[in-house]
Amino acid sequence: MVNKLDGKALAKKIKAELQQKVQTLQSKIGRPPGLAVLMVGDNPASAVYVRNKEKACSKVGISSFGKHFPAQTSQAELTQVIQQLNQNPEVDGILVQLPLPEHLDSTSLLYQTDPSKDVDGLHPMNLGQLLRGEKGLRSCTPAGVMRLLQEYNIELQGKQAVILGRSILVGKPMALMLLEANSTVTIAHSRSQNLEDITRNADILIAAVGRPEMITAEMVKPGATVIDVGINRVTDDKGNSRLVGDVQFDSVAEVAEFITPVPGGVGPMTVAILLQNTVERWSRLLEQGNRAVGE
Numbered sequence: 001m002v003n004k005l006d007g008k009a010l011a012k013k014i015k016a017e018l019q020q021k022v023q024t025l026q027s028k029i030g031r032p033p034g035l036a037v038l039m040v041g042d043n044p045a046s047a048v049y050v051r052n053k054e055k056a057c058s059k060v061g062i063s064s065f066g067k068h069f070p071a072q073t074s075q076a077e078l079t080q081v082i083q084q085l086n087q088n089p090e091v092d093g094i095l096v097q098l099p100l101p102e103h104l105d106s107t108s109l110l111y112q113t114d115p116s117k118d119v120d121g122l123h124p125m126n127l128g129q130l131l132r133g134e135k136g137l138r139s140c141t142p143a144g145v146m147r148l149l150q151e152y153n154i155e156l157q158g159k160q161a162v163i164l165g166r167s168i169l170v171g172k173p174m175a176l177m178l179l180e181a182n183s184t185v186t187i188a189h190s191r192s193q194n195l196e197d198i199t200r201n202a203d204i205l206i207a208a209v210g211r212p213e214m215i216t217a218e219m220v221k222p223g224a225t226v227i228d229v230g231i232n233r234v235t236d237d238k239g240n241s242r243l244v245g246d247v248q249f250d251s252v253a254e255v256a257e258f259i260t261p262v263p264g265g266v267g268p269m270t271v272a273i274l275l276q277n278t279v280e281r282w283s284r285l286l287e288q289g290n291r292a293v294g295e
Contacts, residue, residue, distance in 0.1 A: 002253040003152070005227070005260045007144070010151050011268035015060050018279050022061035025283055033282035034063040034090045035119065035275075038081065039097040040104065041071035045233075046097050053095075056271050062278055065091050071101050078104065079112050086114040093119030093278035119277040122168065130176050137277050142174035144269030145206065145227055146181070154225050154258060156181040160201050163187050164215070164246070165208035170229055174206060195219070207246035217251040225258040229266050 026032055035057055039050045050066065057064045065088070067081065078096075085091045094117045100106050110118070115125040121139035129136030149156060161183040165171040175185045188198045190209075199205055199219040207215050208229035220226060230246030245262030253259050260266055 002256055003258045005148050005152055005225075005258055005265060007148055007260060007266055007269040008264040010148060011272035014147075014272040014276060015056060018060045018275055021279060021283065025286060026061070029282065029285055031090060032061050032063045033092050033278050034065055034088075035093040035095070035278045036065035036067065036085050036091050037095045037097055038067050038069065038078065040069045040073050040078070041101050043099060046099070050097055053271055053274065056275055060275050060279070062275060063090065073104075075104055075108065078109055082109060082112045086112075086117060091117065092282040093117055093274075095120050095274065116281065119274055119281065121173070121277065127168075127173065130173060133180060137281070138177070138273070139169065139173040140273040140277065141170050141208075141229060141266060141270045142177050144273045145174065145229070145266060146177050147273065148227070148260070148266070148269055149204075149225070152258065154204070156183045156204070159183050159203040161185050161204040161206070162199055162202035163206045163208065164195075164199070165189065165206075165210075165229070167208065170208040174208070178204075209246050211246055212244050213246070213248040215247040215252060217248065217255045220252050220255045222255050223257045224255070226252055226256045226260070227266065228260050228262050231262055231267060 022032060037050055037053050039046055054064045054066055065085065069078065082094060085094050094113050096106060096109050098106055110122055113123060115123040118126055118137055121137040126137045130138060156178065161178045163171050163174050163185065166187050166189045171187055175187050178185045183204065186198060188195055192198060196219050200221050202221055202224055204225045205220060206227040206229060210230055210232065212232040212234050226247055228245035228247040232244050233241050234244050235241045243263050249261065
């Protein structure tokens with residue numbers, strides 16, 4: 001019988017630990033952690049994500065400095081807001097919710113963000129630290145996957161890991177994190193030939209391509225661990241919509257040993273790691289203060 005990797009339950013556990021940490025350290029630091037999530041326009045999926053993040057912040061004890069901007073907001077206006085947040089001592093983390101309206105350049109906005117407040121772990125400095133194996137803020141979704149694998153004691157050392165998707169958000173940082181854990185890593189993508197041969201070699205298969213139920217049972221090695229990062233909304237003939245991943249859950253569950261559900265797998269972990277990055281960055285203020293006292 002397949003084992004479900006329950007990201008929802010693990011995220012709840014992480015948030016409880018963070019809440020305890022915030023309660024313990026707040027009197028010493030003098031303020032709660034602060035997170036600013038910036039959203040532009042009226043993308044319905046983004047609105048749900050932002051609401052969930054703000055709700056999660058509230059439960060953990062993180063102050064929310066989120067702002068919702070109209071779709072026509074200019075690049076210059078957003079840049080100015082980010083620069084103000086960089087200077088705001090009460091803000092520990094800044095996140096620009098993607099996707100942005102087409103006239104805005106998300107890469108440029110990321111470059112404007114103070115790397116030490118980039119709690120999404122996507123600034124070139126943070127990605128560079130990951131590449132070099134140095135400490136730093138880690139990209140939330142792949143870091144959430146790694147935490148999930150760790151929680152269920154899934155062996156990574158020496159294992160064949162295949163990642164479907166090469167995005168800067170998931171695929172590339174995921175590969176680096178798995179390499180750090182001594183896995184043998186293959187990245188497959190839309191131009192890969194003989195894809196089924198590649199995926200059937202995987203002890204750990206991570207799907208992050210954004211194509212509904214693309215991974216079928218025939219593509220999965222018996223006994224593999226399958227991580228479904230995809231989240232796609234599909235509508236049936238009767239007009240009913242539901243969320244599905246990049247993996248055909250029911251058929252793959254017959255073959256795999258471990259699998260993440262959608263929803264309830266990787267998604268909650270992404271939010272939990274975002275909060276963890278914010279709290280860790282905030283708690284470092286205490287370490288810095290202690291070092292300064294000792295100097």
